[in-house]
Amino acid sequence: MKKTPLRMCVICRTKADKRDFIRIVLNKDETVTFDPTGKVSGRGAYLCRNEKCIMAELKAHKLSKGLRHPITEADYEQLAKELLAQCANEV
Numbered sequence: 001m002k003k004t005p006l007r008m009c010v011i012c013r014t015k016a017d018k019r020d021f022i023r024i025v026l027n028k029d030e031t032v033t034f035d036p037t038g039k040v041s042g043r044g045a046y047l048c049r050n051e052k053c054i055m056a057e058l059k060a061h062k063l064s065k066g067l068r069h070p071i072t073e074a075d076y077e078q079l080a081k082e083l084l085a086q087c088a089n090e091v
């Protein structure tokens with residue numbers, strides 16, 4: 001059995017396996033993007049895969065703190081769209 005480190009949601013601070021979270025990654029070119037595979041290299045921040053935490057993030061903008069890097073408006077706009085799409089997929 002491979003041990004997987006726990007990740008924490010930037011909003012509600014719940015800890016869980018990273019596969020249970022939405023991963024947002026700070027890329028090498030300093031753009032910040034949604035990482036649906038969880039495999040992109042770079043610093044990651046995590047959000048629960050639920051509407052409550054996603055909507056809270058869109059108001060509170062805690063991801064930039066989690067990433068310890070500012071997120072540009074353009075990146076955030078794109079990110080918001082992708083996060084909302086995740087909400088829509090939630091059953």
Ligand SMILES: [Zn+2]
Pocket residue numbers: 009010011012013014047048053
């Ligand atoms: Zn959460």
